[in-house]
Amino acid sequence: xxxxxxxxxxxxxxxxxxxxxxxxxxxxxxxxxxxxxxxxxxxxxxxxxxxxxxxxxxxxxxxxxxxxxxxxxxxxxxxxxxxxxxxxxxxxxxxxxxxxxxxxxxxxxxxxxxxxxxxxxxxxxxxxxxxxxxxxxxxxxxxxxxxxxxxxxxxxxxxxxxxxxxxxxxxxxxxxxxxxxxxxxxxxxxxxxxxxxxxxxxxxxxxxxxxxxxxxxxxxxxxxxxxxxxxxxxxxxxxxxxxxxxxxxxxxxxxxxxxxxxxxxxxxxxxxxxxxxxxxxxxxxxxxxxxxxxxxxxxxxxxxxxxxxxxxxxxxxxxxxxxxxxxxxxxxxxxxxxxxxxxxxxxxxxxx
Amino acid sequence: xxxxxxxxxxxxxxxxxxxxxxxxxxxxxxxxxxxxxxxxxxxxxxxxxxxxxxxxxxxxxxxxxxxxxxxxxxxxxxxxxxxxxxxxxxxxxxxxxxxxxxxxxxxxxxxxxxxxxxxxxxxxxxxxxxxxxxxxxxxxxxxxxxxxxxxxxxxxxxxxxxxxxxxxxxxxxxxxxxxxxxxxxxxxxxxxxxxxxxxxxxxxxxxxxxxxxxxxxxxxxxxxxxxxxxxxxxxxxxxxxxxxxxxxxxxxxxxxxxxxx
Numbered sequence: 001x002x003x004x005x006x007x008x009x010x011x012x013x014x015x016x017x018x019x020x021x022x023x024x025x026x027x028x029x030x031x032x033x034x035x036x037x038x039x040x041x042x043x044x045x046x047x048x049x050x051x052x053x054x055x056x057x058x059x060x061x062x063x064x065x066x067x068x069x070x071x072x073x074x075x076x077x078x079x080x081x082x083x084x085x086x087x088x089x090x091x092x093x094x095x096x097x098x099x100x101x102x103x104x105x106x107x108x109x110x111x112x113x114x115x116x117x118x119x120x121x122x123x124x125x126x127x128x129x130x131x132x133x134x135x136x137x138x139x140x141x142x143x144x145x146x147x148x149x150x151x152x153x154x155x156x157x158x159x160x161x162x163x164x165x166x167x168x169x170x171x172x173x174x175x176x177x178x179x180x181x182x183x184x185x186x187x188x189x190x191x192x193x194x195x196x197x198x199x200x201x202x203x204x205x206x207x208x209x210x211x212x213x214x215x216x217x218x219x220x221x222x223x224x225x226x227x228x229x230x231x232x233x234x235x236x237x238x239x240x241x242x243x244x245x246x247x248x249x250x251x252x253x254x255x256x257x258x259x260x261x262x263x264x265x266x267x268x269x270x271x272x273x274x275x276x277x278x279x280x281x282x283x284x285x286x287x288x289x290x291x292x293x294x295x296x297x298x299x300x301x302x303x304x305x306x307x308x309x310x311x312x313x314x315x316x317x318x319x320x321x322x323x324x325x326x327x328x329x330x331x332x333x334x335x336x337x338x339x340x341x342x343x344x345x346x347x348x349x350x351x352x
Numbered sequence: 353x354x355x356x357x358x359x360x361x362x363x364x365x366x367x368x369x370x371x372x373x374x375x376x377x378x379x380x381x382x383x384x385x386x387x388x389x390x391x392x393x394x395x396x397x398x399x400x401x402x403x404x405x406x407x408x409x410x411x412x413x414x415x416x417x418x419x420x421x422x423x424x425x426x427x428x429x430x431x432x433x434x435x436x437x438x439x440x441x442x443x444x445x446x447x448x449x450x451x452x453x454x455x456x457x458x459x460x461x462x463x464x465x466x467x468x469x470x471x472x473x474x475x476x477x478x479x480x481x482x483x484x485x486x487x488x489x490x491x492x493x494x495x496x497x498x499x500x501x502x503x504x505x506x507x508x509x510x511x512x513x514x515x516x517x518x519x520x521x522x523x524x525x526x527x528x529x530x531x532x533x534x535x536x537x538x539x540x541x542x543x544x545x546x547x548x549x550x551x552x553x554x555x556x557x558x559x560x561x562x563x564x565x566x567x568x569x570x571x572x573x574x575x576x577x578x579x580x581x582x583x584x585x586x587x588x589x590x591x592x593x594x595x596x597x598x599x600x601x602x603x604x605x606x607x608x609x610x611x612x613x
Contacts, residue, residue, distance in 0.1 A: 244443075246439060246441065246443045247443060247445060249408075249411075249413050249431075249437070249443075250437070250439070250443045250503075251456070251460055252412075252413065252431035253411050253412075253413070253431050253432075253433070253435060253436055253437040253504070254433055254436075254456060254457045254460040254461070254503070254504070254507060255431075255432060255433030255457070255460050255461040255507060256460035256461075257460075260459070260460050264456075264459070264460075265445070268445070268447040268448075269445075269447070271447070343447075345446055345447045345448070345449075345487045345489075346446075347487075
């Protein structure tokens with residue numbers, strides 16, 4: 001009996017669904033030992049420490065061009081990276097999880113550190129780029145440390161504003177999206193509104209938002225919500241209205257009422273599409289956040305960038321950009337993690 | 353009483369023609385069938401003759417243009433958990449595990465809390481306890497169809513409508529599943545209406561076979577199958593019935609398509 005099931009299972013593999021074992025096999029294979037690594041395991045292991053040592057050497061060599069205060073901090077940063085790389089290279093022998101991780105990220109780390117070297121050489125080294133617009137990495141690190149209080153404060157304000165606007169937009173978008181996707185009349189009246197108002201970039205509403213809102217902060221949150229609302233509504237509505245009719249038919253013959261059909265059939269079926277909307281909305285919310293902070297709101301990373309630019313402190317500008325990159329990509333990663341949890345049933349069915 | 357009787361009186365249904373929206377094409381005409389409670393009847397006919405439409409009408413997912421459909425003498429007013437429907441595609445909800453798919457029948461009616469104990473029983477009935485926490489795309493076609501059957505059966509439907517449920521399975525799985533469906537039917541004595549393309553399946557399983565004509569579908573003939581169960585697919589009675597039905601469908605004796613070596 002079991003034998004028969006297995007045979008028919010193999011014959012049942014369809015175009016849309018890759019069996020999960022196959023996907024897993026491929027991904028482990030991708031990070032398996034390459035031929036060179038097998039030949040020279042120690043050399044491969046030393047790639048990152050050697051690159052870090054190279055970066056440290058270049059830095060110490062060009063550092064005489066810079067104020068000592070600035071270069072010392074960056075020396076510590078590169079030095080600790082070098083030390084960390086050495087420790088990791090030794091530790092991985094007894095720690096398999098670290099080993100696979102290192103194998104996976106080794107090329108990325110190496111190239112990243114090399115790019116830092118190049119940056120330092122063309123700024124501090126040969127002074128090829130005009131100051132103060134293009135400071136050295138040491139200068140950026142120093143600005144980050146000097147201004148850490150204000151940077152932390154700005155990040156915190158950005159986070160609060162982003163989350164309040166994003167969550168508001170997501171809730172509103174889900175509600176309107178489900179209504180438009182499910183009900184005929186809501187679709188009739190909602191779709192034209194969505195098609196006309198939706199494509200206007202949220203930032204274009206800034207003049208109006210400034211006039212009608214009591215505070216810049218509230219209007220900024222509203223604008224972010226508007227920017228998020230459009231893609232979330234669009235993708236939710238399309239996901240809901242594209243729910244396979246046969247799922248709904250089956251549920252109805254099982255005795256489902258309208259509430260069950262919407263919340264237990266249509267919404268779960270639409271979730272893959274809804275997540276596309278959530279990702280698009282997140283991108284739009286980053287953009288709107290930074291623009292709103294640079295023109296109206298007197299706090300946050302966007303404000304910090306334009307403020308630092310006003311004082312021609314470009315080290316601070318880049319420091320804020322680096323933090324922004326980490327901040328936004330962390331939030332993006334969290335949304336990916338949430339998606340992986342919620343859509344766990346798709347695992348092995350589609351490639352992420 | 354576990355089963356319901358089913359009466360169809362002069363049922364007709366038409367759909368708008370795909371290219372001319374103003375004219376309507378009749379799909380079913382003057383269909384009159386009467387199923388006794390607990391009977392297993394097969395519906396056979398050329399493709400496009402409205403077999404699936406007929407099942408949708410009985411399920412209450414569509415409404416007829418003319419005639420009436422009665423379950424236990426009551427007119428059908430819409431879908432109900434008392435009339436289960438299983439399609440050729442199992443249509444399992446891909447976001448639910450096997451267990452939660454089977455539970456869906458109870459959850460949809462809002463009685464999951466009271467009847468949760470039955471879920472296990474139904475998983476055992478269709479032999480899927482080991483796969484309780486698997487997602488549908490990990491299942492083979494036969495397993496998925498068994499989950500679909502369990503999901504429909506957990507509501508104890510008085511009528512079970514099967515729309516080519518075994519059509520997508522390979523020949524061996526299909527024969528095994530025929531026995532499983534028969535076993536379920538014999539245990540529960542639900543009234544069953546089975547749409548199929550497979551004459552052997554119809555003879556093997558049903559009490560009566562209803563043969564429909566080309567579109568618009570009308571009843572061409574009703575053939576009672578008087579063989580004792582369990583039936584032997586290679587007995588002479590079985591085979592003579594088979595050729596009789598093939599004759600009716602104008603397939604028998606037509607050897608022009610056979611390859612001549």
